[in-house]
Amino acid sequence: MSEIKVPETDIPKMEDKETNQNSESTFYTDAKEYWSNIPATLDGMLGGFGYISSLDLNFSERYLRDILKSSQAPQKLRALDCGAGIGRISKNLLMKHFETVDLVEQDTKFSEQAKVNCTGSEESAKRLGTIFNIGLQKFTPEPKSYDLIWSQWVLGHLTDEDLLQFFQRIKLGLKENGVFKMKQISSA
Ligand SMILES: C[S@@+](CC[C@H](N)C(=O)[O-])C[C@H]1O[C@@H](n2cnc3c(N)ncnc32)[C@H](O)[C@@H]1O
Secondary structure, eight states, rough: OOOOEEGGGSSSOOHHHTTTSSHEEEEEHOOOOOOTTTTSSSSTTTOOOOHHHHHHHHHHHHHHHOOOOOOOOSSSSEEEETTTTHHIIIIIIIIHOOOEEEEEEEEEHHHHHHHHHHHHHHHHHHHEEEEEEEEEEGOOOOOOOEEEEESSSGGGGHHEEEEEEEEHHHHHEEEEEEEEEEEOOOOO
């Protein structure tokens, strides 16, 4: 059965008040504040470009099919959706291919909406694993537990240092032949 987990590390402690004075914490609290004011809708997730969702998912579907039929394909057992928002990718892509899908999303309202969206059908409800309501900068996957880790349009929210450490933890969270997919928009 699915559950939304709020790890203890995400509950503010007294000492965090001091840490919040520094700019790194402001980086995270500002982003948290920004997303707390965004509606839990497709347009909210995609900055007003909700209409590109199906196009984006079609490209991702083609990519994933190629990966899954490659010579060193990952198994189709467990996937993780990082910065999952309202579960757009989990529901429309990952749950079609993987037996269990876990999500990491730091905003509580998005996590709750993701649970609603991902349990809309009996089939997807069976596939929803755990929703980790925590920032990626604090998230550590269980070692060797995921066949696919998907991260889309979220890693710009990590500081450079946290991003490097996140990559190291993600690597340890992958099973043999596991794949990490990062999808970002870049500009030059
Ligand atoms: C542009 S939305 C993308 C959502 C989803 N990946 C998609 O493509 O539909 C960015 C998401 O990242 C989440 N987010 C922002 N900073 C985060 C952090 N440090 N850790 C985890 N999630 C974060 C936001 O709450 C939001 O749901």
